[in-house]
Amino acid sequence: MENQRIHTISASSRLLIEQCDDGALVFNLDTGATTLLNNRASALLRFLLPLGEVAETEFRADVNQLWSETSDFSAIFSLLEDSQLVFRC
Amino acid sequence: MLTISACSAKELNCALRSGCFRLHLGDIALKISSIIPEFNTAFRQLYADHPVSLTGGGYDFDIAISPPSWWRRWFRRNATFEFCGDTPFLPMEVGHAHAMFEWGLNWAIASFLHNYLVLHSAVVEWKGKGVLLSAVSGSGKSTLSAELSLRGWRLLSDELALIDDDLKLIPLARPVSLKNSSIDLIRSRHPSAIWGPLARETHKGTVAHLKAPSSSVEKNLVPAIPKLIIFPKWTANSPLRIEPVGAGQSALRLIDQAFNYSILGVDGFERLVALVRTAEAWEIEYSSLDEARGALEDLVFERG
């Protein structure tokens, strides 16, 4: 059986985040792009930011403890990755 | 201060020919040169209340409306818009020169005044509250801003919102550009309004310019504080619909209509965020100008 590669994830340190009533506006200093994140996505991002680089499975486990519904974790994470707000190695 | 209406046609033409003419648009001074009589006449009509100088002076931009080449003066009379010595656009016929001036000036402001965040949006003011009317071309924002300006609202601009680093809206009240059926609509509603010449068959259809009310022009040195962001949409026969728009959504929609957001970088982001936090955003769909105005006045009163 093939060994599962352990993925680590981290949030970009080059972000400006401003909370609004309908979500968080995020400015990416590296790309110059501005994104609007819904509250769940911005919460995920804020949670990841101070942790630096962490193992993806560990992070998922922590998130599970906080939120009962995490079925869309992958979807949200993909969104953040596409916008280059988080990185996966 | 001297206004165009206080100058004779001869004085004006002479200053325009000699390079001594300056138009004051709020804080901005334009050096304008022209030897094209059709332009001079239309210009005199449309900018009658604007402060000017006939004796030179400092300026921000150097604009010339000129014949494209010496031999073109005599047949198929065209004019070009020259900006600081360059001609960024194709020439247009002399009867459309005043329209070309307006479009060219919009281009110059949006391309070079990066000390402001420049959005594609009309700006009006009611009871001391600044209101942005942000919409894509063709949604009726110019018609709406024209209507409002003729019903006691102050006009700051029909096309460009200039936001300085203090979050103030910078006025540039100028002729309002209207197209096709909007022209007849506003004419019928306001028979005593003053218009410039009709320009038929431009690439935008038939275009005419409504002279900005003198009360608006007089306040061109007084910035406004933004209190409302409106996304107006005219739809035939549609009942009035008013809905709030979240600040984040509003920011994204404004970025879509921004000219120099990316040039301003971090400052652009911060200024935009401050704007959407300070001014509530609403979407308005309407078919009646009266209904739209009523709704806007209520919004300013209640939420501005």
Place this chain on the structure above:
Amino acid sequence: MFSEARQAGLLNRLSASLRKAGRAEIQYPERLHKHVLATSIQTDAFQRDVHRELGHIQQALSELHAPVLLLKGASYLLLGLPAAMGRIFTDIDILVPRQYLPSAEAFLMLGGWSTGKLEPYDQRYYREWSHEIPPMTHLRRGTTIDLHHSLVMPTCRIHVDSEKMLRDAVPIDPIGFWWRLRDEDILLHAASHLILNSEFERGLRDLWDIDFLFRHFVSCSASFPERLLERSEEIGLVKVIRQALFLAKRIFGTQVPDQLLPDKHGLFLRLVACAASTRHPDTRSNWQGVADALLMYREMYMRLPNHLLAVHFVHKASGLLKRVEEKTAV
């Protein structure tokens, strides 16, 4: 003057110089302060964009495993030279060794840059006779790369040993991706670009670059002028560098030692001085049109052998008409 500077593509640099000098040193009207601010905002945005683009190019060519030389404006920026101050340019010029050119082109195409639709004549002009392949524009971002394999056209009439300049290129930093020319060669390249080119519309800007570069390199090393002269003799650009420095001294007051100045000032120098000065309709010289035409003929004469010259001119003449129609309507 701001109007003239804007027209010459130099307002950004003028503004940057004014900001650097500070208000105490140079007084200028209050009204113009907002333009100085606006152009510096524009310059900052431009420099951010260039850095990002260089990152994209580096990523696209990461598998090339060949030296990638950065030239002109983009190199001034990456090297932090004073000549980068307020310098705006439309294309990024990079050079790879000839045998890597097809791979480089391929990698860039994979990265989203494309040479677009060009007429067969233009394709041939670029690929066979010029020192460039057609400019490659990024399909999404709209940025343009000029990919070179040599520094001057192979059919040039004066013999220039540009291969030597390439052989002596060095990496910008030991582990980095980008390479650079030696200091003397950077200046010689800029000078050859100015003197051997036909487009003097940006002549004033190119000349200002030369002034900046010369002053900077001299300030770094007192022996720079000697090394420059020696190197120009090695390469075959003595006359060119002397002419360029003469013009720089004339217009920008650069301090140039006598051995780097020409003995006599022929018609050519007078023409260039005329063509390179400002082009604002209010202040330009009436002879500028004539100077432009004569210089263009000269440039082509220098670059192409006779039989190619005739073909090239016929084609360019028909191209001019097309360009006039391509200007965008408002």
